[in-house]
Amino acid sequence: MKQLTVISGKGGTGKTTLTSSFAALAENATIADCDVDAANMHLLLQPEIIKTHDFTALPTAIIHPELCTGCGICVDHCRFGAIKEGFEIDPYICEGCGVCEYVCPADAVTMEYNKCGEAYESKTRFGPLVHAKLGIGEEAGGKLVTLVREIAEEVSTKNNCDTIIIDGPPGTGCSVIAALTGVDIALVVTEPTVAGIHDLKRVIEVAEHFDIPSLVCINKSDINDRKRREIEKFCTQKGIKIAGEIPYDTTPTEAMVKGKTIVEYTDNSFAKCVVEVWERVKEEM
Numbered sequence: 346m347k348q349l350t351v352i353s354g355k356g357g358t359g360k361t362t363l364t365s366s367f368a369a370l371a372e373n374a375t376i377a378d379c380d381v382d383a384a385n386m387h388l389l390l391q392p393e394i395i396k397t398h399d400f401t402a403l404p405t406a407i408i409h410p411e412l413c414t415g416c417g418i419c420v421d422h423c424r425f426g427a428i429k430e431g432f433e434i435d436p437y438i439c440e441g442c443g444v445c446e447y448v449c450p451a452d453a454v455t456m457e458y459n460k461c462g463e464a465y466e467s468k469t470r471f472g473p474l475v476h477a478k479l480g481i482g483e484e485a486g487g488k489l490v491t492l493v494r495e496i497a498e499e500v501s502t503k504n505n506c507d508t509i510i511i512d513g514p515p516g517t518g519c520s521v522i523a524a525l526t527g528v529d530i531a532l533v534v535t536e537p538t539v540a541g542i543h544d545l546k547r548v549i550e551v552a553e554h555f556d557i558p559s560l561v562c563i564n565k566s567d568i569n570d571r572k573r574r575e576i577e578k579f580c581t582q583k584g585i586k587i588a589g590e591i592p593y594d595t596t597p598t599e600a601m602v603k604g605k606t607i608v609e610y611t612d613n614s615f616a617k618c619v620v621e622v623w624e625r626v627k628e629e630m
């Protein structure tokens with residue numbers, strides 16, 4: 346089973362626009378929306394949820410007052426200052442490290458796991474989709490991405506899919522690393538802007554660090570010719586292939602308004618560019 350992750354560094358470069366079209370073009374793929382902080386693939390793919398998985402990330406410490414002797418050892422050991430006056434834990438500061446439970450001589454601390462998100466297995470008009478929702482203000486997005494990928498692998502096997510297409514999160518942090526780990530190829534969607542190029546370079550470094558081969562797609566390629574050439578030069582220097590260049594156009598917005606992927610909405614020259622990128626990605630996988 347081949348796995349492709351679409352990433353960008355900078356947000357809003359066109360990952361979801363492309364990935365949703367890949368979902369339509371791929372003959373036998375499972376889609377995993379790993380942009381768990383701002384999932385939006387479901388808006389275009391209109392999934393029917395078949396199964397919901399609860400997501401619990403880090404625990405929070407609870408001090409049981411009836412057992413606490415007030416010795417203060419836990420306060421001295423908590424590096425995050427989460428234990429307040431009266432030996433009460435501030436759940437927003439507690440990092441769930443478990444040190445207070447370990448050092449408490451009176452066994453007055455327990456660690457409690459709370460649900461902080463959900464992952465979903467769904468059906469769409471193209472094939473299976475695995476997506477997720479992280480609770481408001483919750484952290485541990487990287488762990489939720491890992492859960493989405495684990496479920497996507499199970500779903501893919503169950504449905505005899507030959508490919509998993511992962512819509513990755515923006516940035517270069519923990520969630521991106523979780524979305525990239527162990528995949529066969531990364532498609533970096535960039536744009537010819539200062540921020541686009543800056544983040545392209547950072548995200549390529551992350552992919553290189555994990556030995557993931559990359560391809561680059563220059564989206565909105567005609568908005569700045571000088572910056573476009575800068576991307577091409579960077580890719581040449583790095584020996585990274587360019588999977589295609591896609592111009593700035595009204596087609597993505599029009600398709601989105603109709604709730605369709607680009608390739609369902611039209612077969613115009615813009616859609617042809619998207620199809621070409623998919624063909625190049627398939628060749629490299």
Ligand SMILES: Nc1ncnc2c1ncn2[C@@H]1O[C@H](COP(=O)(O)OP(=O)(O)OP(=O)(O)O)[C@@H](O)[C@H]1O
Pocket residue numbers: 353355356357358359360361362363380383514515564565591592593594595597598601
């Ligand atoms: N080639 C293009 N020309 C004009 N608009 C485009 C083009 N590609 C994408 N867009 C628009 O740019 C916006 C961002 O695109 P999209 O949501 O696909 O980016 P993203 O990288 O997935 O964003 P995020 O990082 O927020 O997940 C959307 O409104 C989309 O319609």
Ligand code: SF4
Pocket residue numbers: 408412413414415416417418419420432448449450451452453454
């Ligand atoms: S270490 Fe245990 S007994 Fe001591 S103050 Fe903390 S919770 Fe109470």
Ligand code: SF4
Pocket residue numbers: 405406422423424425426427428434438439440441442443444445446
């Ligand atoms: S679990 Fe860790 S962070 Fe939370 S209160 Fe205990 S020592 Fe502090």
